[in-house]
Structure formats: structure tokens, C-alpha cells
Amino acid sequence: MNSTVCPKCGNETPKLFQGRCKDCFLENFTLAEIAPVLHAKICASCGARNIRNKWINYGNLEDIVIQTAEDALFVHEIAEDIEIYVNPRELTPHLYRVHIEVDAMLLDEIFHQELDTEIRIVRESCDMCSRISGGYFEAILQIRATNRIPAEEEMKECINIANDVMARMRSKGDRLAFITHSLDIKEGADLYIGSSNVCRHICKEIVSRVGGSFNESESLQGRKDGKDIYRITFSLRLPEFMPHDIIEHKGRVIEVRKFGKNVTGVDVETGARFIGTSDELEGATLIAKRKDLQKTMLVAIENNDLLVLDPDTYETVTIKKPVMFTAEAGTEIPVIKTEKGLLAVADKSK
Template sequence: MNFITCPKCGTECDKLFDSICRDCFFESFRLIELPLVLHVRICSSCGAYFHRSRWEDAGNLEEVVLKAVENTLFIHSEAGDVELYLEPKEITPYIYRVKAEVDAVVKDEPVHAEAETEVRVQRTACDMCSRESGGYFEAIIQVRAAGRFPTEEEKRRCTLIAREAMNSMKKKGDRLAFISDYQEQKEGVDLYMGSMNASRQVCRMIISELGGSFSESPTLVGMKDGKNLYRITFAMRLPEFRPGDVIKFRGRIIQIRSSGKKVHGISLEDGSRFISTPEELKGAEKIANIGDAVLTVLVSIEGNAILVLDPETYETVAIKKPMFFNAEAGSEIPVLKTEYGIFALAHSEVPQEK
């Protein structure tokens, strides 16, 4: 075998690595490089990690520390078949020691290298949390109802829909998806929203569940980088009629069963089903609510009519027998007295005694 003399140290070897022997080559070869100290910024509120001039959603603190080491660790470009192992050790809640071990192949030779760094954690507030705590908003959702005030349950449900939607959108990466303020008004609720686009989605979700409509009204608030900045007011209008309301519409007396994009109900006169939309019901007259029902005595049943006692005058009155009626004479049944007459309710309705 022919041996080659290393020009650097004079050792005889069977091959050269960049014109020198193996020992001389790897003596100066740096497989990995890692700073002695690293600094990471973590949002103390949401846990976001500041990386490459922007805030990013991250996992737990240890994952952020390891990610910071991986992003900073330099591995020589000639290394192949690289295997990296990181061992973190918490010194204090603000300081970690991380040991990095790398196995690789360089010029067909197996190489192992180790390095250690100290990661110092700085807790601060990210730009989005600073905006949220500072009351920043791009839009206002004004929850109102057509021809009435929203109920407490409607206000609670609309707010819950908005909060759940914001949490979902924030998990998907919309860091402006937050509610910076909540103000309850006599006529409804005002929600101050961090994201204009998220607000539009919230309005659509509320309409999908509760019905109604919304309109948008922009207001110029300033300029940034030569562009106009606007805030949008989303005027929500919940349907005028709610489940349980009894209305007079085109000569018919209708009990509303459900209200959303479509309004479903039942005729109290003949038991027929009723389907409409909130827009079509504009101009309908609310005459009562199912909660106004009272119990009265069923005197007798005569064909398609029944005789009941008027709940106020106690006179015997003949009214139309509702569908699926199965009460017996002498029992008490729920009825609704209106200016358009007395109506017997379905047997499954639960009356409220007055």
C-alpha cells in the first residue's frame, strides 16, 4: 500500500482530507456551532413565541426553548445523515440549559460533536395581547332586535357564539380574533372586536342560529402607510318574533315554534303547519305569547268543537277543537285568550298558571 505524507503534521496516511490527514482535518473541522447564551421572548399572556421579527403561536415553554436552539444551531453543510439529540434542563423558570449532540457522516467518516447553551426566557406581552388589553378594536357588533329588545337569553347566546368563534379562529392563526370589550345596553349588546373579518363571520353564525340580518357601516378613523383605516359597525337585527310568540299574519293566528333563517309555526285555528321567513313576517302583529296561556275547564266535546269556560268571565264558549286533541270533558286544558278569540293549545303545551 502506498502511503501519503500529511503536509501539515508529516504523518503518513492512506488518504487525504482536503489535502491533509484525517486527524488534522477534523481537528479544525467544526461540525456544529451554538452560541453560549440564547434569548427567547415569550408572551406572558398567550404563550406566543417571538421568532424572526414576528410572533408565532407555540406549544409549551420547553418546546419553545428547543425550537429556539434548533433554529440557532449551525450544522456544517458537508455533514450528511445527521442525527440531532437535544437534552433540556430547567435551571429556573427563566433559564434552561440545553445540551446538543450530533452524529453525522463527513467525507464518509462518522463524526460526533457536542455543544451546550444557556437559554434565557424573557416574558413580555406580544403585539396582539397588548392590543387586546389596550382596548384595540377594528369592528363593533351591535346586537339588537327588530321591533323589541333582545331577551337576556338572546344576549347571552350571541355573546357565547362570538366568544366560541373567536377561540376557534385564534387557534387557526387569526391573532386578532378577540373581544376587547363588552357593553350591555338597554336595547342590546355591543361587542368590540379585534378582527373585522372575524366579526363578519360571527354575524353570519348568529344569523344561522337565531335568524335575522345585519348591515355594515364603515367609519374612517385615520391613515397608515398612505392607506385609509376604517372601523366597521355591524348592525345585527334579530327576528322580531321568537319561539312561543303568537302572531296574526294575513288573517291567520300562528304560534311560532322556531325562528332562524326560516320561521316555523302552527296555526292555532286549524293546526296546519306554517313556514315563512323573518323578512316576509314584517308587518305581522304579535298578539300574545305561549307563556300567557292559562288552564280552564273543558265542559264538553261536540264534533269539531269544544265547549270551555272563558278564563275571565267563566261563561261557556264554543271554540274549534285543535288537532290531536285527546282531553276528556271535566278536565283542565291550556287555552290562550286574545282579542281575536280563545284558542285551545295542543295537549303537549305546558301552560303557566296565572
């Protein structure tokens, strides 16, 4: 077997470790090291952690303390199969004592070392919270509806969608995904948003889920570091009609069921399914909202006909039975008067 001589002790050894035999190498060997005092910078408002001058959304305070210790821990480069155990203990809201145990395989032996450090919590204001408190925004989202005032439930849905989009983008590291402030007005709402890119994602998500359209326009606000600074206004228009609006479109009476990328509905007279785009509904007119429909007595059902009382004259008239009609004689049913005459409106769940 080939061997060499240790330059420190002069003994023969089959292998040198950093220029020494195994015994000489282990005399001053340290498996792991950590500084006696560490500092963890945390945002006092949102709890983000500062790592190398970059703010990152993180978990709770204990998670940050553990990660701070692990990041600062040095384990010898030739160690293998390393296992680290970190046990933090809170002394005060600003001070943690952390006990660390390290196990590793080295030179065919298992080494164990225990260390202790102190982590001091430094609370500052992160870039995002500083911008919010300073009123920073790059974009204005104007939420309106076409030819009407948005309903309260629509506005709540739009705000919820905006918050969902921002939460997803913050989880991916976008520190400008925030609303600086909002302004409720009669025609809708204005949201002042930290990033134009975030605002664009919000608009696309709302249009995809609720329907409508949006456009954007930019205005020059000034210059910084030799670059033009622009602010973008996003004009979001919700659809002219809402789910369960009953409209007249190209001679058909349609109850709108859902808006999104496409508009779906039901022909009140025939029960046929309607699918189209918002552009295809251009020129349609609102006849009534389902909640405002008149109710009248269903006298009898004869095959595909219904005998009902005219809600205005109280005369018995015969009208066509809608598809999926489930009401029974002697009950009240919703009806609507159109140019085609009186029409029964089927259950909205059908």
C-alpha cells in the first residue's frame, strides 16, 4: 500500500488531510462555528426579513430566528451527511438564546458539536411598508360599470379578487403588490396600487372571472436618475348587465347567467342555452332584473302550456311552458311582459 509521511509529526500515513495525517488534522479541528451574537432585521409592520439588504416575506418570528442561525452557521467543508438541530428560546421579544447541535460524518467517523449564540431582533420598516406609509403608487385602478352603477356585491368581489392577486404576487416576492389607499365613489372605486404590473394582473383576473374590459393610459410624472417616471391609469369597465338580468337581444329574451371570458345565459322563451362574447351583446337592452319580476298565479298546466292570470288584468291567459319548469298549479310563478307577450321565467337554478 502506498503511504506518505506527515510533515508535522513524521509518521507514515496512507492519506493526508489538508497536508497532515488524520491525528494531526483532528488536533485543532472544529466541525462547526457560529458568531456569539447575531442580528435579525425584521419589519415591525409586516414581519418581512432583511437578508443581505433585501426584504423577503417569511414565516413567524421563531422561523426567522431559526433561519438566521442556520444562515450564519459554518460547517467544515469536508463534512458529510450533516444534520443540524436548532432550538431557539425567547428571553425577551427582542432577544433569543439559540442552542445548536451539529452531527456529521468526517474521516469515517461521526462527529458531534454543540454551539450557542444570541440573536438580537432589530425592528425596522421594510421597503414595502415605507412606501405604503409614504403614499407611494405607480398605478390607479378605476373600477366602473358600463351604463350603470356597480352593485355593492360586485365591488366586494372585485376587491377580493384584487387582494387574492396581490397575495399571490407577494408570495412570489413582489414587494410592490399593495394598495396604498382606496377611494369609494358613487360610480365605483379608485384603487391606488404600488405596481403597474400588479394592477395589470388584477385587471386581467377580474375580466376573466367577472367579465368586462379594461384599457390603460400613462402620464409623465417627472424624472428620476435621468429616467422618465410614468403613472398608469387602468380603466376597468364591468359588464353592462349582471347575472340574472333579463335582456332583449336581437329578438330573443335572454336571462344572463354568468359573465367571464364568455357570456352564458338562457333563452326565456325556448330554454335554449346562449353563449356569446360581451361584444356580441352590444345593443342589447335590459328588460328587468329577476328580483323585480312580477309574480302571478299558475292556474293549471296542460301539456306544454301554462294557464296563468295576467298580473295586470287578472284574466286567464295561455302561455308556453318553459323548459325545466318545475312549479305546480296553485302556486305563484315569476313572469315578464315583453313584445312577444307574457312569458314565464323558469327557476334560476335550472
